[in-house]
Amino acid sequence: QVQVVESGGGVVQPGRSLRLSCAASGFTFSSYGMHWVRQAPGKGLEWVAVIWYGGSNKYYADSVKGRFTISRDNSKNTLYLQMNSLRVEDTAVYYCARDLREAGSTIDYWGQGTLVTVSS
Amino acid sequence: DIQMTQSPSSLSASVGDRVTITCRASQGISNYLAWFQQKPGKAPKSLIYASSSLQSGVPSKFSGSGSGTDFTLTISSLQPEDFATYYCQQYNSYPFTFGPGTKVDIK
Numbered sequence: 042q043v044q045v046v047e048s049g050g051g052v053v054q055p056g057r058s059l060r061l062s063c064a065a066s067g068f069t070f071s072s073y074g075m076h077w078v079r080q081a082p083g084k085g086l087e088w089v090a091v092i093w094y095g096g097s098n099k100y101y102a103d104s105v106k107g108r109f110t111i112s113r114d115n116s117k118n119t120l121y122l123q124m125n126s127l128r129v130e131d132t133a134v135y136y137c138a139r140d141l142r143e144a145g146s147t148i149d150y151w152g153q154g155t156l157v158t159v160s161s
Numbered sequence: 162d163i164q165m166t167q168s169p170s171s172l173s174a175s176v177g178d179r180v181t182i183t184c185r186a187s188q189g190i191s192n193y194l195a196w197f198q199q200k201p202g203k204a205p206k207s208l209i210y211a212s213s214s215l216q217s218g219v220p221s222k223f224s225g226s227g228s229g230t231d232f233t234l235t236i237s238s239l240q241p242e243d244f245a246t247y248y249c250q251q252y253n254s255y256p257f258t259f260g261p262g263t264k265v266d267i268k
Contacts, residue, residue: 076257079204086197086205086248087194100255103162141210147195147252149216151204
């Protein structure tokens with residue numbers, strides 16, 4: 042069965058960096074786009090970034106552009122989110138999610154999320 | 162960026178009720194509209210894509226419609242497990258954007 046499992050969350054000070062990972066299994070990882078979506082405490086869902094199946098196309102929310110980088114290693118079935126210059130407002134549960142297709146579509150499967158807390 | 166709005170922001174309903182949630186896009190998005198369900202403390206679950214296509218395993222009591230700027234999600238007969246928050250999302254153009262959510266709770 043399709044499974045995506047996030048890791049790497051934790052507490053980090055403002056201005057520091059953190060890298061999230063998402064291990065995928067149960068499907069041909071290299072054939073699907075992958076997304077990151079976040080949810081601040083008590084708030085709604087916010088789409089963060091997407092990477093197409095081959096890794097060559099990446100798109101970001103305005104709120105993270107220039108600070109976050111999405112990447113993937115298809116040989117390891119793993120998705121990443123490198124988060125730099127973190128701000129208090131980046132505090133959220135970060136979800137890894139599979140695209141319905143190889144590129145440019147919406148989400149079909151979600152992970153359980155990993156909590157990132159940015160605080161001094 | 163495309164802005165998404167939902168109405169109502171919350172509603173109270175009884176088991177067996179028919180419930181309709183509306184989602185509106187700030188510009189035309191064809192049928193590139195998805196719906197998600199989220200229960201407290203849980204990850205979202207994908208319900209519908211392409212405005213009206215059910216994701217695998219989603220029961221037929223859920224249905225979606227619309228095109229352009231106006232969309233609806235309908236739950237034909239509300240069951241206890243359907244009490245949750247529902248989000249729409251446009252995927253017509255980047256950055257993808259979610260609506261603010263509609264919370265459905267028990268009357």
